[in-house]
Amino acid sequence: MSKDYGVYIHIPFCKQKCFYCDFPSFAGREKYINEYLHSLRREMELGAERFGIHGKLMPHTVYIGGGTPSHLNFSQMEMLFEGIHANMQAYGAAEFTMEVNPCTIDEEKLHLMKDNGVNRISIGVQSFDDGCLKCIGRVHTGDMALEKVKLAQSSGFQNISIDLMYGLPGQTLDTLKMSLDKAVELGVQHVSIYGLQLEEGTVLAKQQEMKRLELPDDEAVEEMYDYLVDFLPTKGFNRYEISNYAQEEYHSRHNTLYWQDIPYLGFGSGAHSYWQGNRYENPVDIGEYIKAIADGKFLNIMEEFVSEKAHMEEFCFLGLRMTKGIDKKKFRQTFDKDIHEIFGGAIDKMVARELLAESGSAIFLTPLGMKYGNVVFGEFILE
Template sequence: MQWGVYIHIPFCRQKCFYCDFPSYAGRENLMEAYVEALCQQIKIQGFSYRQKWGRPATVYIGGGTPTALPLENMAQILQTVENFIGAEIAEFTVECNPGTVDAQYLQMLKANGVNRLSFGVQSFDDGLLRRIGRIHNSAEALEAIRLAQEAGFANISLDLIYGLPEQTMEQLQASVGQALNLGVQHISIYGLQVEEGTVFARQQELGKLDLPAEEEAEAMYDYMTNVLPQHGYLRYEVSNFAQRGYESCHNRSYWHDVPYLGLGAAAHSYLEGKRYAAVADIQEYIAGIKAGDEIWKLEEEPTRQHAMEEFAFLALRTVEGLAARDFAQKFQVSLQEIYGETMAKLAQQGLLQVDDNGCRLTNQGFKYGNVVFAEFILD
């Protein structure tokens, strides 16, 4: 059975001003105990699901900043994962931030089975990096990726954000140019979202967040989605572009209804059609693992209607779209019967392409994906 593993590292050197992920700066004193608890969970729950489903197809270590962990702690996690998996797998990703890795750290990752890196670059403009609270500068980002390539990594992704405070089109174009010159295999693009509880949210409330106008942010989106395919980075999901054959297998599993086991504080799991969340507090997680307590809770009891909506939303994020055959196989009812009117309406608006095989977003549909997804909510 195909399934994946997500491992959460809730530590970072500094909380970025836009970040609302469950991650914490200044908790270095908890790192060693956290790693011990995490490795214990991997050994118990990981091996349990390995016995049940066989080896996972993918492993993804995210955060936070996984590489904020000292080298020896990360090596301990990787060796525990290697024992649990039992052999090399096709895709083993670790998120990295420039400024937290050097040649020795990258070589250790490579030696312990990691074969894909995802760098949170966000921009190659030093002023913008300071403005958004990143700990690295552009030179460190370039150096980190160069060192990763020298260490033998041939599957590297980087993230870029558009619509940043005071960002200009010229700055964005320069960052995209730098990314293309690096020859990485995968590029993710994200429009800035001001999330509740972040530094940016507080700045916005005080009138101190100077964001590009909506038309400027839209022009940035258009530029990126037009230029990346011209340089061999093909879109395969709303925010993701890759050279052919380098699409993220792990991320694809999220959009194609593949189960995954989340390990670590605040990690989410999707198992047997149900979604679970682990406790987010680091100390509560450590204590729970040590005591053998239940650290997961069911997010909500899924209804058939909610399952249909979620299946549709996630599939529509991909260029393949929502397959009529897959929908009918999962729910024992035709896609046309449930969503026929919705699909016809969105096709008329130029947001969906519909045929006997199902439906998929048009270029305009990708641009206004949230409009499309809202229409797939069942009354």
């Protein structure tokens, strides 16, 4: 079986739900953790059979996300890794990432992760400014984030990514500059940086509805964006995707699979899979997920066939997220059509507006297009 696929494993537990987060994650559900880990192991056991893979799973990349995987205690984390290694060759993965938060990671857990094949960690910092952190419901401080990044480095991790955000309540260009400076000074290999989005049902969205949220104005947010896209490349962090910057050879191989239309298997509550033209989605509710596995209803979890139209649209949306853009040859190989036959009008229109550019091999966002990506993506929706 080809190793050209990724595996995502979802850990939905958090110490506290962040005020901006609409991911399938929950605080205060610790009583479910052990039972959840047993269900997760059972799902992984069934995974090979379900997707027609003989023998152990042999993914190119493995990514443990959440939620907060590092919220598991040491013995629970051991249980997680035992389930993984029983069902897949994770040690052989080109990249094995685990997400951690500064307030739930320690030296003992870091060594356990490293001993179990994790070779890349993603640390949810968001900001090194304590005021910003408090406003978005993070339970760590800037100093704690600095300390834990250094601890990960001293524990032997040589591929460390940190998450940052801009456009946060109370954030200024100066506080963003401070966070970026600290990231560079720490010597991490990868920075993911996202603009704040107010998602329905989150604490911040409710605060805005009640007119109790003070956000930077659009001009200030644009200034932050312009600064970071200019600053990071000068420090050796090259932009390879709209929100991701990496030193040479340290781009996220797992996330790149998603953007390059490569299959992936997802395990855990709320996890998604994309396999042989079908999409699968597990129940988001932890109790419902555990019950589905226990009742043997695993194979009946939601399945959706991806139409050619939807596949073409997504191929373009995801390809355009990457700075190298849509591979025209791969589009033709995938759909047996020239991309201009399907999207020629949209391409010409966006090129005229200087939001897209084209080379012999690719169609890609210009710097201006990166800034206004949603405008471009909207043109690639087929009627």
